[in-house]
Amino acid sequence: MITIKDTVHDHIEIDGVAADLLDTPTVQRLRGVSQLGTVQLVYPSANHTRFEHSVGVYHLASRALEHLGIDGRNADRIEAAAILHDVGHGPFSHNLEALTHRRTGKYHDDVEELLASGSVGEVLRDHDLDPRRIADIVAGEAPYAGLVSGELDVDRMDYLVRDAYHTGVPYGTIDTERFVRELTFTDDDGSPRLVLDEGNVQTAESLLLARALMNPVVYTHHVARISKAMLRRGARRLLDETGFTAERLRRMDDADFLVALRTSEETAAIARRYDERDLYKRSVWAEYDDVPEAVHEADREEERELEREIAEEAGVAPGRVILDVPPEPSMRESTARVTVNGELRRLERQSPLVKALRTVQRNQWRLGVYTPAGDTERVGRAAAAVLGIEPDGLVSEVRGRMPTTLDEFE
Structure with a gap:
């Protein structure tokens, strides 16, 4: 087991396949990829990286898996995807992605080739995990993938609180512990879909509001x-x-x-x-x-x-x-599902705040x-x-x- 002292989540314990993936060159490269790109020219302390963010996503994913009672092979896949979800990012994160996509046809979440080769592929196969299945989770196209790559995923939870901490802009502060506790899966046409449990419309709204407040002063400054x-x-x-x-x-x-x-x-x-x-x-x-x-x-x-x-x-x-x-x-999060009076509803249908935030956006x-x-x-x-x-x-x-x-x- 590896223990990491994190600025946002305090002590994070990493074991199993995630611990073995941590020191692969593919994951270590993320130490050199800034999370917020050129935002550090506005906020000098915003020099955190995709590596520490990936560790934070792993931590929140592990907490969610424990709460949801998901273990065994499915848990290993999700934890591996959490550590690996950003390995496809190029320099300065999203900034050059549209440019490289026009020439390669690939976005940052098209990672099957990366995961199947080299030391990452060896680690996954040593743990009896199919790299293609992990790549599908990263792309949001597999059972339980919504936990790492969905409308209300742990990726968003971590980057909002981490970006708020390192910029000193408090608007991105959300209650990640409550988010994790209120997540649940429902069977949607035979495939598990991540939703927020009964009575948590305001929890989902808090994430949308945090994004809307961080946008002009951080992300699009x-x-x-x-x-x-x-x-x-x-x-x-x-x-x-x-x-x-x-x-x-x-x-x-x-x-x-x-x-x-x-x-x-x-x-x-x-x-x-x-x-x-x-x-x-x-x-x-x-x-x-x-x-x-x-x-x-x-x-x-x-x-x-x-x-x-x-x-x-x-x-x-x-x-x-x-x-x-x-x-x-656009506001992808507004399509998230919440449970209201036992019925699954889209957040945009249930929340008047979503309409207001669309106008703000x-x-x-x-x-x-x-x-x-x-x-x-x-x-x-x-x-x-x-x-x-x-x-x-x-x-x-x-x-x-x-x-x-x-x-x-x-």
């Missing part, structure tokens, strides 16, 4: 958004203009990726800006309803063409304009156009013209309001 967009630009240039492959990029950690940026002539300028925190600034920061439908629906190639048009209109080099269009607002959404500090005014005017956004509203949004964090005084 404008400095984090800008720095992520700059790193995506650097990664794209690595793939387009050097001999780098997307498969190689997916298996790097943060430090490997930054070294690659620094040592490639095509990306050295972006690496220098990131290293020195000499970031692009906002030229446009537009609300959802102010953005034309055609821009919302643009694919990546269309976005790149819009970047070129904005640069041409502004009279600046194309590389000095970044268009950042976030995905459409839409109101938090922002389109960004970024450029070096000296070009912000003309790029902003050009972007408003090219994208069809009212420039008066943009000026008041970006420059006419009081700063809400120290970082906004820049």
Whole structure:
């Protein structure tokens, strides 16, 4: 048995297959992959990693299995999946995932190849576990997978409280112990489905509320958004203009990726800006309803063409304009099932708060156009013209309001 002192859950005891997986190179790589990516440029203490998060997910999964009375082979599979659920992440976690997916067809939870090979595959087979079954749990496609990869899973529970702790932002604090105690499985068309037990609508709402409060001040803070967009630009240039492959990029950690940026002539300028925190600034920061439908629906190639048009209109080099269009607002957790008067109901049906939080989520959404500090005014005017956004509203949004964090005084 291994005992780990954790900042969030105190002492965590790890044994069995999870303990044997812990020191494999595949899992140890996660020590070099930051949990929150570039958020540490906003909150300096937010430098925790996917490794410690994976240990926390294992801990909560083990507590849930004990409460649910699940043991034996099924418990071993879930605990292995908990430790391994993030091994498919590339550098800076989710930030480069869409880019590598377009070239490999794989997301971070497509891990069957990783789990079947090398020391991870050996450990799993030594414990009489089929790597394919574990990969299915990671992908959310197996019995009991909802515990690790579902609407109200222990993954979400751990990252919210861990991110809140390391950023110092208290909004993500939720009662993980109550969550674990109130989980149960029901038989849904012959397959066990994770739900919250009777009378726990408010428990589910607390997770949604925590996410909604953490989103604008942590996950989508404008400095984090800008720095992520700059790193995506650097990664794209690595793939387009050097001999780098997307498969190689997916298996790097943060430090490997930054070294690659620094040592490639095509990306050295972006690496220098990131290293020195000499970031692009906002030229446009537009609300959802102010953005034309055609821009919302643009694919990546269309976005790149819009970047070129904005640069041409502004009279600046194309590389000095970044268009950042976030995905459409979504709330997967709202489809979670809760038990009300003995009946299973979707949370979104039972909770008026879900509707309100959907509105909040839409109101938090922002389109960004970024450029070096000296070009912000003309790029902003050009972007408003090219994208069809009212420039008066943009000026008041970006420059006419009081700063809400120290970082906004820049």
